[in-house]
Amino acid sequence: MYALGRNSSVIFSTITIAAVIFIVYEDSVISNDSLQPGVFRAREISGRIQTRVGGQIKSTISHISLLSVQEEIENAGSGSLMGSLKPPVDVTEEQRIAWFRKKLPEFEIFKSNNLTRQFHGRVLEFFSEECEVRAFMTWISPARSFGRREFLGLETFFKAHPHGCLMILSRTLESRYGYGVLKPLLDRKYKVSAVTPDLSFLFKNTPAEAWFDAIKSGNKDPGEIPLAQNLSNLIRLAVLYKYGGVYLDTDFIILKSLKGLRNSIGAQSIDIVSGNWTRLNNAVLIFDMNHPLLFKFIEEFAATFDGSKWGHNGPYLASRIVQRVENRPGYNFTILPPSAFYPVNWNNIGGLFKTPENKGRWRWVNAKLLQLSGETYGVHLWNKQSSRLKIEEGSVMGRLISDHCVICDQIYSS
Template identity: 45%
Template sequence: MTLISPSQDSLGDREIFAVESLFRTHRNACLVIVSNSMDSEPGRRLLKRFADRNFHIAAVKPNFAAAFRGTPAEIWFRELKSGRVRPGDVSLAQNLSNLLRLALLYKFGGIYLDTDVVVLRSFAGLRNAIGAQTVDLETGKWSRLNNAVLVFDRNHPLVVVERVEGNSGYNFTVLPPPAFYPVDWSRISGLFQGPRDRIQSSWVRRKLERIKKESFAVHLWNRQSRDVEIEDGSVMNRIMMEYCIFCNSSSS
C-alpha cells in the first residue's frame, strides 16, 4: 500500500490515525509513505512506534524521474523539466502528485490511499477498482471519479488511458460513492459534530451503522475538515475509538 503526503510537514495526528486504521484492518500490510518530510530522522521517529509493533512501514522521498521511467509519463516529465510543455491549469504539485500515484501503481500494483482516508475494513476482495465520488441521479451512472483510493494490478492499462468513460474492456470496477466517499466534502463537518439531543444521538448511531455497513473507507476531505474539532460522541470520535492502535493519543 502507498500513501503520498502532500505537505512538507510531518504527518499530523489525524494522518497518523489514518495509518492506524489501515493497520487495524490489514495487520500484515506493507505500507510505503512517499514523503520528503517523513523520509527523515524526525519522520522515522514518528513511525518507530509502528515498527516497534512489527508493522511493515517505511517512508521514502519521491523520485519522479525514477518513478516515471518506463511509463507513458517519462517523456512528458522530461519535456516539463526542459520547459517545452506547460503544466496545465491545475497546480504543478497536484499534477505531479496525481501522476506519481498512477506511475507507482502502474509499475508495482497494489493500493494507493490519500493520507486523509480512514480505512474501515479489509480491501482483500477489491481488485482493479476506483471509487465514484458522485452519480447521476437520473441514470444512476457515475458522473465523477476520485483518485484518493486506487486499487490496481501492476501494469493495468486503465491507469494510463486518457479517459475512463467508455473504456469498458479494461476489467475494472467503479464502486459507488459509499465505498470510499460516504459523505460529500460539503457535509463532512457533520461527522465531527457530537450530538446535542436524542434526535442527534439517533442520527449519529444510524450514520455510523450505515457507514460501517456500506463503506470500505471514509475520505475525510482534509482541505475542508482539518480545522474542525472532533467532538465527543461524534461519528468520527466513535470511529477513532474503535479503529485506533495508539488509543491514548489525541487527534482532535
C-alpha cells in the first residue's frame, strides 16, 4: 500500500478569504450546493455526530507489453463493443432480456482468453514495485474514443504522482492502438498500463458473483442504461476490495497528491444551511483492501440492481449505504467535502472552459484558481456535459491543465 497520512488544516490568508468572498458574490459557475473551504463544521446527521477535521468529515463508525493478440477491429474500432450496444427503449422487461440474450455473443468483456487468465498475476506484478500511489481506472468504451481530454487527465495524475502506478482496466485499450495512446507517457518512464480484466475473478467470492453469473448467462434484465456504465460501477468496487488503492474516473483533473488520503469518499453536494452532505459520489474512491464499506457497496449493488435508474447503482448507492453504516463500529472512513473532488457541479462546469471576456471575469478566474489551490485534490469534469467543450485560452481549465500537465501538447484543441 502507498504511504498514508492525515491532511493538515488549511490556513487561509486574508487574500484567500477575500477571494472566497468574491466568489460567493460573483461566481456564476459554482452552484449553491458546492462547498466553500471552511464551511464544514461539527454537526449531527440523523442523530449521529460528524466533525470537520482538517477539511475532512470524519465518520466514527515488471512492465508487461500492452500489445495484444486481439484483433484491432475488435479492440480499437467502433464495431461490436460493449459500449456501443445500447438496449432498446420502450419495450417490456421480457423483450429487453430477449434482446440481451441475442446480443450476448457481442459482449467481448464477458469472454475469457489468455489475457483474462493472466489478470491477477499481472496486477500483482505491476504493483510489486514501490508505488507512490496505486490507482485504477476503467475504460469499457472503444479505444478510439479515449481522446485528448482523457489523456490530459492521465497527465495530471502523473504530475501529482511522478512515481505513481496507474492501471487502466480495459480490454479495448490493451491493443496496438491503445499502446500508441499511452506511449508518450511510457516513453517518459511513467508507470501506466492497460490490462484486460477478468470479471469472473474480480467478482468471485463477493456478493456480486451470483449477479454476474445471471447477467452473463442472459437471465437478468440489464435495464435501459447501457450495461457498460453499471459494470464500471461494480468493477471499481471489486478491484479496490481485492487490491486496495485509488479509483479515479477518467474525467478528472488531478491538482495535488492523493497519497495522504486513506479510506475516503467525497461528498458531491451539501445542504448549504445545515452543512449536512446530501449526496456522495463514487467517481473517486480511496480504500484499503477488504474494507467493509466496499463489501457493503458490492452487496447492495447485487441485491438492489436496477439498470434503468441513472445513478441508482453508483452515487445513490454510495449515499444510501453510508447513511446506514456510518454509526456502526468497524466502518472507519472519511467523507471529504465537495471542495475536495467536486468543487463545481455538473450543470455549471461549462464556465471553467471559457476565456474571460472582461476584467470582472478575469478577476473571477484568478479568484477561482486561488480557491482551487486550497482544499481541492481534483476537479471532476462531468464529461457528459463538458466533453464537447473546447478548452479556451485563459480559462480556468486551460490554466489548470497548463500548470498540471507533463507533456502539455494540444491543450487548447482538447
